[in-house]
Amino acid sequence: MNLRSAPRPRVLKATMGPPATDRTVPGRPFPTFDLYDLSAARLDGCRGLILSLNCDQVFLGTRTELLADWVRAGGRLLVNGHVHRPFLPGLPPWRRLDHRGPRDLRISPVTPHPVWEGVDFDELLYRTGVPGTPTGAELARVGVAGFYGRGYHGSLPEGGTVINGIGPHRLPVDIGYRLGAGEVLAHAGNDLLSFTDRDRTTRHLGPRLLDWLEGL
Template sequence: MILRLIGGTPMRGAADTTWRGAIEDVDAYDLDDDAARARILAADGLVISGGVDHVLLGRHRDALTGFVRSGGRVLVNGQVVKPFIDGLAVWRKLEFRGPQDVRPHQVSPHPVWKGIDYRDLHYRTGVPGTHSYERLEEIGVAGFYGRGYHLDLPAEASVVTGIGQYALPLDYSYPLGDGEVLVHGGNDLESFSDDGYSTRVLGPNLVEWLEGGVRDAVELKPAGPVAAVAGTRPDTAATRPAAAATRPAAAAREAGQAAPRIGLLHGGTFPALRTLADPALAPYRLESVYLPDADPAALAGLDVVIVSDRLHQGQLARFVPAILAALQDPEKTVIVLGENKVEQWLPGIGYSFRPTVFWMWRTGEDNGTRLRLPEDSLWEFFTPWSASWHHHGLLHPRPGARSLVVMEEDGAESGSLLYVDEVNQPARLLVTTMDPVYHHGSGFMPGASQLLYSLLRWVTATHAPRT
């Protein structure tokens, strides 16, 4: 039995990456349940998706480490912010300037990569068909496989894949007790198994490797306390005393706080944690609202509520009443970012799925994005590139909302990609299907970082009590 710990609902339109049914998806928050945790730790092998809550995993570090020490095998995907298994190294962003800076190279053999031409890992494209490497150099996007590296590896670690001209450690493995940890520092490794390329063997190789562990029984222990995450500020909406956390926004300004209090609702994933720790965002004093632990009442004390993209729907549901209450406060701004199924909980909002076009800047393809209302004051803070890199479907807002970025299909507008609504509720509401926190925190797609910076500049410069 191979189990994959996931962070919630997969991205809409994403291909099934449970690899031909051999890997079963399990909600990572099941680790908090004794019976479910026992089942997880009884698996032959584990895959940890890149979208899992790292704070949660940190609570279960002893259990996950014990699984490996007893002979289990684990694939860790994504960018490790704080190690949650003994021996894990922290991921570091590579400052890359071109495709060759993120080209993967084999450093040492590993059975998971047996039979793979590493050139087939370099580029991805949504252009239909199977393409030569030379063609992919023209139409493909590099960096999906990896865009960072690891230092301070365990003493017995073997570097499997290097990145860039210096072959910096991207993928590595190391023994731990009787088991083995395999780390892939990029988008989920199993998603790269493509029938059109040599990577078709990646899925079977991975399953065979995960099933190859020989395990002893694991002693179950209670989950430990939440560890502080390096780089995040301790003064957060989740940890502030209740009296301050529920302080009305107007009272906060009267107490001498000129800048708006901005809270980022998040689920402890690596993009959110890296965004909160980004020194470039320090002037905005983003307050961490970690959904599993925070009190929804904390939102009452914020001037700006940012609902981070790609949240775990179960964790978000507990905060929906507080978000809707914030929309009734005329002194607040609420920003809701992409892939949060807003049509299920924001009043009167419709949604239409569209596939994500992430390769248009390589092919010159028109992805249909159009900017509207050039006279709107929002454009004083946003550049065209910050609002046109890609999206995750179309929104259909209520009448009166201002759609500033839209999708045009067959010469007609078919939906909104970013809109501002100041008429259908007392608060100011901005909603978009773009996902800037995910991409900024992942160190990928400069337009996404521009959008995040623009949102923060806009809301800081324009937020004020209404008379």
């Protein structure tokens, strides 16, 4: 599989369900496909791949060689969710965090990464269905903590980097590591793109994630 022969960078998202188009990032729609259609032909020419948090990890375990070869050839992979059956070399299992309140779930940067540049981490911590887009102290007052993550990666692969931590001990909630010529980004929580909010600093998250996946 020669990623360099692709006519232009492409991002795909694997989900559990019928194919559709992901429009989470305004102006930058990209195709999704049913996980069970994952194949070498599907990945041919693909620069970045997103695995949704609901993806069948037992099935992914049968595609370890395919995914590992694709990443090693230069692909960039985002893994969302709680990994209970590691399906890729270096991918650590998820561990539940013992939490009592927002302080135990606070997200903080550990290593700078372009995907999270300029993002207010309180806007990752708190989510709300309240009309409008509260920020700052008002967001903390009406928001609910824990959607970004309620656990962490139980280990760090050799050469891996903790990007963001959770809780007072900054346990690894977002990590990155190289695999051959490619890279893996693992987020131990809800789908990362779902935190792209038009009227908050998190509006930068989606475009920068797509840029990273495309190698821009």
